[in-house]
Amino acid sequence: MQTLSGTDEIKEIENGGITTPLGFFAAGTHAGLRYSKKDLGIIYSDVSANSAAVYTVNHFQAPPLQVTQQSIEVEGKLQAIVVNSACANACTGERGYQDALKMRSLTAEKFNLKDHLVAVASTGVIGEFLPMEKIQSGIEQISVGQTIKHTEDFQTAILTTDTVMKSCCFSAEINGKKVTIGGAAKGSGMIHPNMATMLAFLTTDAAIPQPYLYSALKEVTDVTFNQITVDGDTSTNDMVIVMANGKAGNDLLTPEHPEWKVFKQLLKLCCEGLAKQVAKDGEGATKLIDVIVEGAATNEEARIVAKQVVGSNLVKTAVFGADANWGRIIGAIGQCPVSLNPQMVDIAIGSIQILKNSEPQLFSNEKATEYLKNDVINIFINLNNGVGKGQAWGCDLSYDYVKINANYRT
Template sequence: MYQAMTDKQLIKKIPDGGILTPKGFQCGGVHAGLRYAKHDLGMIVSEKPASCAAVYTTSHFQAAPLVVTQQSIAKEKILQAIVVNSACANACTGEQGYQDALKMRSLAAAKIGIPEHHVAVASTGVIGEFMQMEKIESGICKLATGKKADDARDFQTAILTTDTVMKSCCYSAEIDGMTVSMGGAAKGSGMIHPNMATMLGFLTTDANISSENLTAALKNVTNTTFNQITVDGDTSTNDMVLVMANGSAGNQLLNPDHPDWPVFVELLKESCASLAKQIAKDGEGATKLIEISVAGAMSDEEARVIGKQIAGSNLVKTAVYGADANWGRIIGAIGQSQASLNPKTVDISLGEITMLKNSTPVAFDEDQAREYLLNDKVEIFVDLHVGEGKGMAWGCDLSYDYVKINASYRT
């Protein structure tokens, strides 16, 4: 008997793809001298004006580049380029920082011959230091964009700080009989505890969609992906996720009434989830990705709250690092959440190893549990048995190296 495929099953992963896979995009990166040797300045360019959407950190101290990007998008809800630097966050830098962000936007716009408000600006690095604008200007002058794999690697390298690996993804789906692709690149390793977005994430797609509908989709997807990761409980001043959609795939204009709207939303969700998990896995000093699945909550939102509470618990994180199957730390994290629960009905499993059933301990093999915790991905399953809500969260273990990295971040 024929069974229709789910929206998720209609999404195809493109292993060798990335931000340049969608039609009509170029990118590049260059060493401008902000860092000692590695690339530190990059740009993504759409070959034609693109619809756009962005979400930003909820920190009270939003960095100057975020302010300028919001101003750019507000004017026409159109973007054609993103210019980004590492090494300096340009945050808490007052009027000078704002003027420097405007200058970055102006230089990038002049470089490719587009209106200034069609350029977004992003920065990452040390807070409270002024931009070295001579180096920025020189770097933008020599920055070249292209469509080759090396161009994508140059851009991805340019946005890294304490990251140990580049983060990228690419997926495709059929919409209106056309192949629509979405590629992503991100940076993030520490200062990751988002509430609206996280780190720097950039997505390109050749889908045909308005900025208004793209914004609605991104905000919805962000709540179950980027907002569900935590590395160290700190929210950055510069966090941003930005999507450009240039319509080059040739599909009909997407909106919530379009029959393939759920497919597009799933395409966006898969892309964001992939980048989010890569960030969590590459947490500063991390050796393992922790994935928490919560079921039986009063609502999906409460399930996500509990999942993130577990992922953010330093006691859970250190237990995972030490391969200590101490489920009591998971209970402790659940207990301090604001979600509704019945303290007599909680189940906890570590992978396939059940440790707690109806809030009663279950005998398990300690050696088997320890062996499981030595894997580079650890899954924790929680069932509250009070409702139908479900959600997921991602984090990483907490190692000695996290302290080493952050104790010498500026030196």
């Protein structure tokens, strides 16, 4: 466990995850949707939890998301989430919708819950039907627990083209009670959230009313998950879900609570940690790109510029090739629907000043190339047009991205 710089009351819990908050269990199993890897996972709370979610804005929203929305709308609570990989159950019509309902009812039956206390998520190939006999068998055989293995089994079961598991966990003292939030996510390609196949699951033992949980999630998502991009494509299945079961025993958290900001920071740190892991694990990626924008007219305009730059294929390929071609950065900035003075822009790659007041600066190409060989690349932009700040994360674009997606179904 380590204390975060600048947030002394918040601690990062190493090896923590979705089962670290009180009352949460998880599991993952091989149901046979994939050849040998785990492909079905469940998160379970031993009491019903106030819950909220944000969803993809893709017009072809997959049936699992529709079913999850229906579940949460009943009373704003969930007690279990069932997730499968290998098949997105998207663009599958009425049969796909009924299959998602069946996944929900099978999970509810297993834990003796009402159907609406179960959320459903799927990820994988679009346009294929779920093998429901295998899904049913997997749900029946799965056994949840709270060990690191149970957590990692879940994290593994939700992956598709991901190369690593993605998780994080933070805690803070609120009202003298230890409040913890844990998260797990998957996502590697088709990532351009606007709420890839990106799924994120957050658990917390905080006591917080559902409306405030939703508003906090929506606000935090806008500056974390919605600020990453791998390939500019928004999936049919993107979803972020948070469950808060209240077992920490703190006073109810509302915006009027003196430690509301602490909880918001907990949530932001967890979402940002997962978002950056997704961006870093982009299909075929070799580097994480972190773009920080200052001096914009508003925070929203700063975020627009940051995401435009990190999403530019020309910027991404330049980073992959360790080429300090700053013209690609300025070109991306110039496309943005924001207010700026073209004579006042500053750009730096790492500590190397490239542009000052929109005028080229002398710099060593050799040093810039050496810097661009690092695993994490920071690009700093100052528009000198206000006090707005924003940040976005992405990855480079490599030869392997094409190979992976050219053979995705084979």
